[in-house]
Amino acid sequence: MSGPSQAISADEIITIELTVNGTPRRGYAEARKTLADFLREDLALTGTHLGCEHGVCGACTVLVDGEPARACLMLAVQAHGCEVRTIEGLAPEGTLGPLQRAMWENHSFQCGFCTPGFLMQITALLAENPAPSEAEVREALAGNLCRCTGYQSIVRGVLAAIGAPPAGG
Amino acid sequence: MKPPPFAYRAPESLGEALALLAEHGDDAKVLAGGQSLVPLLNLRLARPALLVDLARVPGLAGVDQRDGGLALGAMARERTLERSQLVRRLAPLLSAALPFIGHPAIRSRGTLGGSLAHADPAAELPAVAAALDAEMVVLSAARGERTVAAKDFFSGFFSTALEPDEILTEVRIPRLATGMGVCFMEVARRHGDFAMVGVAVAVRLEAGNIAEARLALTGVAQVPVRAIDAERSLVGAAPDPTRFAGVAEAVADGLEPRSDLHGSSGYRRQVARALVRRALAVASRRAAVHNSQRDLGEGDTG
Numbered sequence: 001m002s003g004p005s006q007a008i009s010a011d012e013i014i015t016i017e018l019t020v021n022g023t024p025r026r027g028y029a030e031a032r033k034t035l036a037d038f039l040r041e042d043l044a045l046t047g048t049h050l051g052c053e054h055g056v057c058g059a060c061t062v063l064v065d066g067e068p069a070r071a072c073l074m075l076a077v078q079a080h081g082c083e084v085r086t087i088e089g090l091a092p093e094g095t096l097g098p099l100q101r102a103m104w105e106n107h108s109f110q111c112g113f114c115t116p117g118f119l120m121q122i123t124a125l126l127a128e129n130p131a132p133s134e135a136e137v138r139e140a141l142a143g144n145l146c147r148c149t150g151y152q153s154i155v156r157g158v159l160a161a162i163g164a165p166p167a168g169g
Numbered sequence: 170m171k172p173p174p175f176a177y178r179a180p181e182s183l184g185e186a187l188a189l190l191a192e193h194g195d196d197a198k199v200l201a202g203g204q205s206l207v208p209l210l211n212l213r214l215a216r217p218a219l220l221v222d223l224a225r226v227p228g229l230a231g232v233d234q235r236d237g238g239l240a241l242g243a244m245a246r247e248r249t250l251e252r253s254q255l256v257r258r259l260a261p262l263l264s265a266a267l268p269f270i271g272h273p274a275i276r277s278r279g280t281l282g283g284s285l286a287h288a289d290p291a292a293e294l295p296a297v298a299a300a301l302d303a304e305m306v307v308l309s310a311a312r313g314e315r316t317v318a319a320k321d322f323f324s325g326f327f328s329t330a331l332e333p334d335e336i337l338t339e340v341r342i343p344r345l346a347t348g349m350g351v352c353f354m355e356v357a358r359r360h361g362d363f364a365m366v367g368v369a370v371a372v373r374l375e376a377g378n379i380a381e382a383r384l385a386l387t388g389v390a391q392v393p394v395r396a397i398d399a400e401r402s403l404v405g406a407a408p409d410p411t412r413f414a415g416v417a418e419a420v421a422d423g424l425e426p427r428s429d430l431h432g433s434s435g436y437r438r439q440v441a442r443a444l445v446r447r448a449l450a451v452a453s454r455r456a457a458v459h460n461s462q463r464d465l466g467e468g469d470t471g
Contacts, residue, residue, distance in 0.1 A: 008176035008193070008219050031177030031220065032210070053170040054208040058274065067248065067277035073207040074278065077177055078200075078224060121274060142360045143272025 016080050020045065021089030029076045035069075036060040038076035039086060047087035047116050051145070058144035061117040062086050068124040087116035090123065099123065103157035110148035118144050122158055131162055172210035179222040183229070186336060187310040189221050194333040197221055201244055201283030204275050229282075229338060234259060239342040243282020251276060260342045262301060262371050262383075266293045266353040272361045282337045285322070288329045291363035291388040293355070295323055298340070299393040300369040300385035306339035307331060316341075323392035346381060348463065349373045350455030352448040355387070356440050358431055364388045365432050366440040372408070372452040374460055379403045379453070389426040389441055396420045399445075408453035410446075417446035 010031070017026045020043060027042040034053075039045045039062070051057035053072045060071040063085040091097035096104060099122060109115045118141065125132055125140040132140065137158045146154065180186040190197055198217035200206060209215040223229055229244035232253050239259045241250065250256050251267040270276055270284070270293050284294040285305065297303075298319040305317045309332065317330050324330055331337060355367030364387055371383040382403040384396040399420045406412050421442035428434045 008178070010174035010176050010218070012176060014177065030174065032172040032174055034172070034207070034211070037171070054211050055204065055271075055275065058272070061274050064278075068274035069278050070204075070274050072211065073204055073275075075172075075177070075200075075203070075207065075220075077179070078203065078222065080179075124273065139360075140273060143274055 014077050014080075016076050018079050018081065019083045021085055027076070031075060031077050033076045034072050035062070035064075035074040035076045035079050035084070036071035038079075039071060039084070042076075045086050045088050049113055049116050051113065051117075056145070057114070057117070058121065059114050059117040061120045061144065063120055063124055066124075066127065068121050085120070085123075087119055090119060099126070099158075099161045102161035103154070106153055106157035106160050108150065108154045108157035109146075110150050114144060114146045114148075118146070118154060122161075126162065131164070132158075134159060134164070170211050172207070173213055173216050175210075175217050176219045177222065178219065179225045181225050181227075183226050183308065183336070183338070184310070186221055186223060186226055187308060187334070189219070190334045190336065191310040193219050197333070199223060199286070199336060201286070202246065202278040202280040203283075204271065204279035205283060205287040205289065223336070230280075231339075232256065235341070236343075238344040239340075241281055241340045241342065243280065243286075243337045243339060245281050247276035247279045247281065247284070248273065250281060259344050260301060261349070262345075262351040262353065262369055263294075263297050263342065265351050266297045266367075266369060269293050269353060269355055269357075269364070269367070275361075281340055285340065286329060286331060286337050288323055288327050288392070289363060290326055290391050290393075291365070291367075293353070293364065293367055293369075293387060295319075296367060296369045296385040296387035296393040297353070298322070298342075299395045300371060300383045301342050301345070304341040304343075305330075305337055306341065307335045308338050309335040319393075320395065326391040345371055345383075346373050348456060348459040349381070349383075350452040350457070350459060352452040352455065354444050354448045354451075356444065366426070366437050366444055368441070368444045368448045370445075370448040370452040372403075372449065372456045374408065374453065374456045377407065379406050379408055382449075384420070384445065384449075386420075386424070386441060386445070389424045389437060394424065396423075396445075398423075403449075408450075408457075410450060413446045413449040413453075416449065417442045420445050 049059040051059035055073040196218035200222040229242045231242040257264045303319045349371045355364035367387040373381040382400045386394045426437035
């Protein structure tokens with residue numbers, strides 16, 4: 001961005017250009033702003049939720065260039081030039097995509113706080129492995145916490161979405 | 170839970186990155202994948218004046234075969250390495266350890282060099298680097314390139330031989346002898362957590378006996394522990410459970426792990442004893458499978 005001879009400043013406002021859910025977006029932020037806060041505060045995409053803010057709970061998971069990433073462990077400036085997909089990009093507003101519908105029908109979520117992170121992580125899993133086993137689903141979701149402890153119904157919803165028999169027979 | 174203010178630069182050449190570190194030294198931190206540094210920033214445990222992001226420096230993320238072994242760019246993502254057939258073929262112990270690091274969303278951002286330079290005493294990759302005699306290629310503007318062996322790289326609790334003006338650019342992993350059976354095992358409080366204890370093992374058999382063994386542990390000291398005495402004692406021995414139990418006993422007796430809220434020193438020693446014994450058995454079985462496949466005919470190298 002700039003050469004070493006320039007003085008450094010922590011107050012600098014940096015221009016960040018990226019693609020979010022297929023739309024080019026631009027924002028201005030301090031370097032210290034995380035991608036999660038940038039999405040929520042600067043781009044008004046509040047579907048991405050922040051739980052722990054240090055990479056443990058997975059609620060803020062988004063896709064960056066197709067790969068799942070914790071939006072709280074990425075600075076917004078690191079996403080400059082990247083393609084980001086958030087929960088808002090899973091289906092047109094007011095509608096449910098097939099994964100969302102399957103999880104809704106299986107009562108996968110109770111309070112809904114962890115939902116965006118789970119759905120983005122599952123979306124990443126299914127993009128790489130369209131027919132995961134139940135064990136693979138559980139492995140992929142092990143980094144997402146649900147404090148309502150609805151894990152059984154979450155796994156059931158994923159298996160329903162891929163047309164697999166329900167967990168536990 | 171928000172990072173303190175810092176300046177940020179994303180240099181587009183290695184020279185520029187090195188110049189920034191030369192100028193700012195201890196006040197600067199290198200940003201690789203951010204999966205260790207950003208949590209420290211969010212918790213305000215780290216307060217650098219400047220972050221030097223290596224993401225836009227070209228040529229730091231290669232996954233290449235060189236001199237029969239692997240030359241891995243320090244910015245190679247853990248998920249990339251996990252998926253790499255080349256890594257699976259030339260450094261199967263590394264492939265075996267990678268899935269134990271965090272979760273997919275962590276590994277898709279986390280880098281090999283970032284994990285090694287961070288040197289968490291419970292991390293998986295430093296133990297693998299120790300077991301495989303990895304070499305770290307380190308650059309500075311003032312002194313050029315130097316190579317540091319894994320055994321000299323990790324110097325203490327979250328500390329390495331890296332000077333403030335240096336960047337870890339490449340990790341070289343010599344190829345193990347053909348027919349090595351490998352095993353990585355760990356016990357963690359929750360899947361994806363840092364290990365309470367982890368072990369990295371590679372074993373090669375000749376005529377039914379152990380011809381070569383590698384054994385390193387994580388989570389049991391301030392730095393990864395390479396159990397050289399145990400490795401030597403295994404050479405020429407039959408791969409039998411009694412022998413493995415004896416070796417595991419000796420390894421565990423030599424450890425002085427620290428106690429923390431996840432487990433006492435004694436508990437960690439007990440876990441180390443069990444894991445060493447089991448991992449030696451698994452690696453030996455895999456080595457035997459390699460040998461039987463080799464004996465069944467060429468072309469089927471598994």
